Amino acid sequence: MKRQNVPQLLGALIVVFFVAFPFVYSGGNYDYIMHICIIGFFYAILASSWSMLAGYAGQFSFGHMAFMGLGAYTTALLCHYFFLSPEPTGICTEFAIGGHYLIVKNPIGVTSTTLTQDCLAQAMDKWNGTVEVTPMPVWLGIILGTVVGGIFGLLIGLLVLRLRAAYLALFTLGFSEILRATISAEIQITRGQAGLELPSLFENGITIAGHFFSKTDKIPPYFVMLFLLLGCLAVLYWLSQSRFGLFVRALREDQDAAAALGVNTTRYKVLVFVVTSSMAALAGTVYAHYVTIITPNNLMILQMSLVVAMAVIAGVESFIAAAIGAILIEFILEMLRTSFSIGGVTVDMTLWRLVFFGVVLMLTLRFARNGLLVPIIDFFTRGHVAAETVARRSDETAKTQNRETQS
Amino acid sequence: MIELSVSRLNKRFGGNHVLKDVSFDISGAEMVGLIGPNGAGKTTLTNVLDGAVKPNSGTVYLNGTRIDQLPSFEVAKAGLGRTFQVTRSFRRMTVLENLYVPAMAQGRSHKSAEVQEEALEVLDFLTMAHLRNEYARALSGGQQKLLELGRLLMLDPDVIILDEPFAGVHPKLMEVIYEYIRRVNERGKAMIIISHQMDSIFALCKRLLVLNYGDLIADDTPEKVKNDPVVIEAYLGTTEDRSGTGQHDDETRSTDG
Numbered sequence: 087m088k089r090q091n092v093p094q095l096l097g098a099l100i101v102v103f104f105v106a107f108p109f110v111y112s113g114g115n116y117d118y119i120m121h122i123c124i125i126g127f128f129y130a131i132l133a134s135s136w137s138m139l140a141g142y143a144g145q146f147s148f149g150h151m152a153f154m155g156l157g158a159y160t161t162a163l164l165c166h167y168f169f170l171s172p173e174p175t176g177i178c179t180e181f182a183i184g185g186h187y188l189i190v191k192n193p194i195g196v197t198s199t200t201l202t203q204d205c206l207a208q209a210m211d212k213w214n215g216t217v218e219v220t221p222m223p224v225w226l227g228i229i230l231g232t233v234v235g236g237i238f239g240l241l242i243g244l245l246v247l248r249l250r251a252a253y254l255a256l257f258t259l260g261f262s263e264i265l266r267a268t269i270s271a272e273i274q275i276t277r278g279q280a281g282l283e284l285p286s287l288f289e290n291g292i293t294i295a296g297h298f299f300s301k302t303d304k305i306p307p308y309f310v311m312l313f314l315l316l317g318c319l320a321v322l323y324w325l326s327q328s329r330f331g332l333f334v335r336a337l338r339e340d341q342d343a344a345a346a347l348g349v350n351t352t353r354y355k356v357l358v359f360v361v362t363s364s365m366a367a368l369a370g371t372v373y374a375h376y377v378t379i380i381t382p383n384n385l386m387i388l389q390m391s392l393v394v395a396m397a398v399i400a401g402v403e404s405f406i407a408a409a410i411g412a413i414l415i416e417f418i419l420e421m422l423r424t425s426f427s428i429g430g431v432t433v434d435m436t437l438w439r440l441v442f443f444g445v446v447l448m449l450t451l452r453f454a455r456n457g458l459l460v461p462i463i464d465f466f467t468r469g470h471v472a473a474e475t476v477a478r479r480s481d482e483t484a485k486t487q488n489r490e491t492q493s
Numbered sequence: 494m495i496e497l498s499v500s501r502l503n504k505r506f507g508g509n510h511v512l513k514d515v516s517f518d519i520s521g522a523e524m525v526g527l528i529g530p531n532g533a534g535k536t537t538l539t540n541v542l543d544g545a546v547k548p549n550s551g552t553v554y555l556n557g558t559r560i561d562q563l564p565s566f567e568v569a570k571a572g573l574g575r576t577f578q579v580t581r582s583f584r585r586m587t588v589l590e591n592l593y594v595p596a597m598a599q600g601r602s603h604k605s606a607e608v609q610e611e612a613l614e615v616l617d618f619l620t621m622a623h624l625r626n627e628y629a630r631a632l633s634g635g636q637q638k639l640l641e642l643g644r645l646l647m648l649d650p651d652v653i654i655l656d657e658p659f660a661g662v663h664p665k666l667m668e669v670i671y672e673y674i675r676r677v678n679e680r681g682k683a684m685i686i687i688s689h690q691m692d693s694i695f696a697l698c699k700r701l702l703v704l705n706y707g708d709l710i711a712d713d714t715p716e717k718v719k720n721d722p723v724v725i726e727a728y729l730g731t732t733e734d735r736s737g738t739g740q741h742d743d744e745t746r747s748t749d750g
Contacts, residue, residue: 329597336594339583345565346543346575347648348598352564471626478623
């Protein structure tokens with residue numbers, strides 16, 4: 087086997103490992119470990135798509151978690167406020183669609199439901215179980231959340247066309263904070279810090295191959311998030327190998343030179359924002375339906391820093407490295423929660439683990455700017471290049487000498 | 494036949510009038526030198542021609558298509574390519590990938606045998622075939638300059654503007670660049686060469702444009718330009734200075750024009 091094929095083989099083994107893992111792992115902390123895996127996959131989608139944006143295209147955006155939040159809040163708001171009913175309530179905002187009514191609940195903010203009921207709850211009381219309303223399907227919320235993320239990606243992409251480096255970072259940071267502040271402030275609609283509850287990914291459970299999984303079972307969301315990650319990685323791989331990948335890298339290296347060679351830099355800069363923000367929004371929608379609550383804290387700069395750190399520590403110029411790094415770091419951060427004592431002094435690792443993480447980030451930036459995983463991948467994929475160059479040069483020199491001798 | 498027509502171009506940056514009613518035409522496979530002291534407007538003219546900077550007034554037509562309001566990538570597709578004064582290779586991309594960018598921007602695929610062969614031919618010609626899989630950042634300054642020229646071969650434009658192709662290049666590499674210019678010109682391409690190296694410009698070009706603080710003060714053969722008192726006053730210096738090899742110019746006017 088060629089050395090260049092080792093990463094592909096390792097990648098296939100990692101995929102097989104994660105597909106088999108839920109069926110072979112039988113520890114007492116099964117649900118907890120599965121939860122870490124699901125969250126690890128979630129961060130892997132974010133870190134790998136951010137790697138395409140920042141590492142490949144050079145667009146150092148701090149707005150990635152905002153797109154995640156946009157997706158999550160879109161599906162949360164749709165699921166919270168929109169219902170389909172065969173009967174009109176007469177008190178909600180409603181639109182006749184075919185033989186049904188699209189009910190839009192009135193926002194009541196954060197209040198005790200025993201004191202204030204929304205219009206649909208009042209109507210349901212009145213109907214006394216005779217009318218069954220249909221909530222927004224989760225899959226539709228996921229699709230619409232992804233689309234909204236993509237639309238905002240398009241708008242932000244257009245707005246930052248002329249911005250580079252620190253200005254782009256500050257702009258996207260501002261966008262992210264404005265979004266978070268808006269969600270926090272619009273308590274009446276978004277319930278502010280109290281957060282919005284969502285239905286579970288499989289609210290009524292799901293039967294797969296004759297086996298019923300309840301809505302709290304970890305296996306269905308595990309595979310949804312895993313296949314979502316694999317799907318995103320497949321799309322990113324395809325993009326990286328195509329015209330798109332070559333052009334966004336040229337864009338990162340020198341926008342003006344790329345344009346002078348015929349690359350429509352505007353189109354590709356906007357496109358990379360649309361693609362990556364859609365992925366972040368998609369991850370956000372599924373995450374929100376998995377944890378069944380979304381709050382403005384999910385959009386905090388600390389969360390964005392975590393994604394950036396995961397990608398940077400693993401290697402921002404490879405989305406594969408970023409994805410693997412995200413899963414590993416999520417595991418390490420969870421494992422580091424265990425506190426310990428030194429000479430009677432207890433070290434509270436729930437706090438100190440982040441310090442450890444920060445130190446690793448700083449050391450990586452200082453001593454391994456390509457990250458910790460990218461040099462390993464490069465060793466296998468590009469380790470042969472130097473020797474090839476030397477061999478080709480020797481060949482060319484020999485040919486030249488032969489020609490000179492003959493003449 | 495190639496027709497580049499520049500008419501009454503004006504460009505101002507604030508109160509600085511950098512191009513003043515600049516007009517000239519290039520037709521066929523002409524090789525034109527563009528010279529002038531620093532601040533003359535040479536690079537601004539290049540930027541306006543390639544669409545990176547929009548002129549305040551005036552027009553540029555290439556083969557009958559107006560290009561002065563087009564973005565850079567459309568100007569490139571219309572048939573005008575350029576290099577930069579300071580080499581701008583895609584440093585974290587391989588040499589081959591650098592060459593694939595212009596080919597793919599024209600809708601060709603880097604996976605096609607035709608494009609791959611063409612890229613290798615270009616590298617062979619530039620004596621860099623052995624470096625094909627190296628990152629551009631691993632190349633020397635001279636090799637990066639050659640790579641930039643190679644990208645233009647892959648773009649295959651009708652008009653090529655070379656901004657200081659001989660600056661900081663050792664004699665052996667200079668030979669490769671000379672050969673490049675001759676071969677590209679033989680393919681029927683028009684070229685505008687910006688340089689402070691008078692020997693090279695006089696040897697290669699049969700026509701010189703001289704810019705001086707935004708004014709096109711001469712458009713003639715090298716012999717006539719050399720003896721034009723306005724040009725001597727503005728750029729070439731005294732007769733004693735010109736008797737040398739142009740070293741004086743290189744040393745004193747080495748920065749952006």
